[in-house]
Amino acid sequence: MPVKASVTKSSRPERIRHPEVDAFDLATIMRALGDPVRIEMVREVDAEGEMICTDLYDRLGLPRSTASYHLRQLREAGVTRARAAGTNRIVSVRREDLESRFPGLVDVILRDDA
Amino acid sequence: MPVKASVTKSSRPERIRHPEVDAFDLATIMRALGDPVRIEMVREVDAEGEMICTDLYDRLGLPRSTASYHLRQLREAGVTRARAAGTNRIVSVRREDLESRFPGLVDVILRDDA
DNA sequence: TCGTTAGTTCCAAAGTTTTGGAAGTTCCAT
DNA sequence: ATGGAACTTCCAAAACTTTGGAACTAACGA
Numbered sequence A, B: 001m002p003v004k005a006s007v008t009k010s011s012r013p014e015r016i017r018h019p020e021v022d023a024f025d026l027a028t029i030m031r032a033l034g035d036p037v038r039i040e041m042v043r044e045v046d047a048e049g050e051m052i053c054t055d056l057y058d059r060l061g062l063p064r065s066t067a068s069y070h071l072r073q074l075r076e077a078g079v080t081r082a083r084a085a086g087t088n089r090i091v092s093v094r095r096e097d098l099e100s101r102f103p104g105l106v107d108v109i110l111r112d113d114a
Numbered sequence C: 001t002c003g004t005t006a007g008t009t010c011c012a013a014a015g016t017t018t019t020g021g022a023a024g025t026t027c028c029a030t
Numbered sequence D: 001a002t003g004g005a006a007c008t009t010c011c012a013a014a015a016c017t018t019t020g021g022a023a024c025t026a027a028c029g030a
Helices: A026-032 A036-048 A053-060 A064-077 A095-101 A105-110 B026-032 B036-048 B053-060 B064-077 B095-101 B105-110
Strands: A080-085 A088-093 B080-085 B088-093
Touching: A026 A064, A026 B026, A026 B036, A036 A053, A036 A064, A036 A080, A036 A088, A036 A105, A036 B026, A053 A064, A053 A088, A064 A080, A095 A105, A105 B105, B026 B064, B036 B053, B036 B064, B036 B080, B036 B088, B036 B105, B053 B064, B053 B088, B064 B080, B095 B105
Parallel strands: none
Antiparallel strands: A080 A088, B080 B088
């Protein structure tokens, strides 16, 4: 009989997936940004440069699973990046990548004084 | 008995509604642009400067009611403008209005060469 | 090894958007 | 008037997104 009885699911590190700049899609990015919670997330993260999820989630005051869902939309569109650091995850805005593919877009998001 | 028996609905000219620049909302505009059909509409219209709905709808090859729905999303967000001209409607992109409120955004939409 | 913390994924319910045919309105020409 | 063309709105079905609690995983410290 082989090794273990109950590996419930993936027992390997599980990389965090991010699209490459060449795979960025304008409609997908616009859609990710078409939500006030997500725009706020981008602004909070950008203002700090980098942020751990807990701090971001605490500021937004949403249930963690909901906040995690929205952050995923941003990450999968290419707006934010996440890297693991111990038991935390450090999030940042992909400013240079966005700027190189859609010049001016980051400024539009961050500079709105409505 | 007053005047008419069956006015089924509004019997008055029915103005086409457009938000004022001050009422533009970033998330609403991003959301309106977060769809490939609508991005294409903006590009087609902008390339012509002005366009009547029929011509636009014919180019997109969608059922008219569907195309009309998408154009409405754009108009209500503030991206496009429509004015009546006889039985036609002439559509255009609100370039200056968008530029004044969200400088750089129109360029992002029109200049993407993906 | 166990307990705790950080964060994600699962899942079903709730909510929203999209679709397209049919019906309706408005305008113009005859 | 009546007819037709150009649009829009209605409406219900289908498709998608969002929500949040519960279950889960992975990393760390004692």
